[in-house]
Amino acid sequence: MRTIKNIHKAEYRPIADLVTYSPMPTRDLQMIDPFLFLNHHGPQTYGPNNNGLPFGPHPHRGMETVTFILDGDISHKDSGGNESVIYSGGVQWMTAGSGLMHAEISSDDFKKFGGDLEILQLWLNLPARLKMTAPKYKGLQQDHIPTITFDEGKVTARVISGELSGTMGAFETLTEINLSTINFKDTGKLELKIPLDHNIFFYVIKGELLVNGTSGKSLHLVEFENNEEALEIIALADSTLLLGHAKPFNEPVVARGPFVMNTMEEIDQAYQDFQQGKLGKWDHN
Template sequence: MLDIVIEARRASLAPGMDVKRILPFRLRRMVGPFIFMDHAGPVNFQPQISSSIDVLPHPHIGLSTVSYLFGGQVTHRDSLGVEQIIRPGEVNWMTAGSGIAHSERFEDPAALAGGTLEMLQTWVALPEKDEETQPSFENYKTGQLPVFTDTGVWMRLIAGEAYGLKNTVKTHSSLFYLHLVLDKGTRFALPQEHAERGIYIAKGSIELSGVTYTAGMMLVFIKGADPVIFARESSILMLLGGEPLGERHIWWNFVSSRKERIEQAKADWKEGRILLPPTDNSEFIPLPEDKSRPASGPAPEVLS
């Protein structure tokens, strides 16, 4: 029934900003089209250190970034000129395609003073035919994301289709992404219409076939399995998956079906051919030095 259990590893995005990194994992690079997943927080910040945790402008190709908050707020700026504050329950969906740069900054003193930041970011690899699509950005408000409730169950569809739910979030391939809250003692089954499916435990613990799994773990299931999970306590889960896209190479913030495209993206960033956000262009993250790993290896210093 279970294909693999992935335990989150610690990664650092900036001083004072450590995250739990779930994907990619050396034994399981992707779940459906999802190739990257970070869970930041919950972390309390003092306003005077907010700038030290900012994620400076950095590039992406060949993917869509999906940002989703449990708490706090983040300001997104990108090379299209978009400036967007994302708040809990909303979705920031940025398609990098042929190349984009963006930053994520923590600028609101009211949100930081005694507040709690908690954010999930995933990357969705693009199908080969869409890898060089024009970059785009959309913010989806909570009212655009359907919610389903039942006894002991609350869930919001972030993107895709599952359990008869569908929304207007634009995707490029068949997938599902759900925020699920289960009360203690609730049983719940995964959707069956997708080839690859995973559960990330953001909070709490669940039981499957007599084994308990705790926060920071992702359970990935074999195709055709029909698992029913049991919430041992009140739990927050992220369900995701979809149809596999085939092999992808990932290096730093670049994803592609072709190694040579990764090399081109490295040169484009180094030579300034990927534009910085026009309202956030005084600093940026330089291309990392990485002489030991090929472009298809685990990403060095992967950023959101």
């Protein structure tokens, strides 16, 4: 079975009144190529007449964001003209590519009435050849995401991208990124084979999982060596896992704020282009 290299506890980093945990990047773990960054917002409950999510208009270039709405909703709007509200169980996939502006806030209904909220946002790198690809966005509600069950229904996976046990993911992607969210009932078991040349992204959202004989608890990210293919996951409680794997790009990564490029010169250019309005105009209406 694949050897565990380290287990990283997510750091608590609240954003205004938004509960936020981040397992990566930290001082101990910069990235798991090509997975760059993860923020785990919530779980928390908002009262009526709240301000909702604080992510007003901001730019991105050179990467992709994948946003998992576990509870609550997100109202997305971007400078490419895309608008949507995605609810619990849904996923948003945004390719920033050459650059765009977007805002991720709560819907008017959520701000008015409140409710439970839990959201993950994962940043994925783009290889140098795709950094300046045309931006695009797709949001899918829960019922458009394929599910597959294992272990007599004790394990249910939503296949976001790539494939899992022959089931293809909901999103077509520019790079071969495999992503699933997997719910385990207590004692549920899942056995997988991950290609040796793929890096694994394994984040325990809630509960506790025994992976290859080692416990990974909620808000922990398990880092693996690339020495074997087999993963054996056994739930020690009702649990939820974000599982990803992909070939690393093995390219230089320079990240500054919302931009992720290969060189500092490209970062400087991104800021210059943003200031000149080249990453899209924001309609304030």
